[in-house]
Amino acid sequence: MKALLHKKKSLLQRIDDYSEFLRGSITSVCSTCNRANCICTGKPTGRAYRLTYKDKQQKTRTVYISNAQLPEARRMLSNYSKMRDLMDKLFETNIDILKKKAKLKSND
């Protein structure tokens, strides 16, 4: 039991490390015509970035991301998969603790 509780504690610490996460995907559009595939003729003016995600009601939402924020947003997006992985591990640990508790009780 002690080992399981220790495992849980270390998982919670790692979850804290990845708590700055974003869900969704980052796409880019032309900053002039606002299209993924630029229709502007002449010099391209650069890309504008946005994060699209689904809210609780499964409605697609868009948040614009400045070029300066792009590296941070990408890092936060990759934190999400780590977060999910850790959540799965936490779930498995909780199941093990639940089983162990039941076993300890039946030994009374």
Ligand SMILES: [Zn+2]
């Ligand atoms: Zn364009």
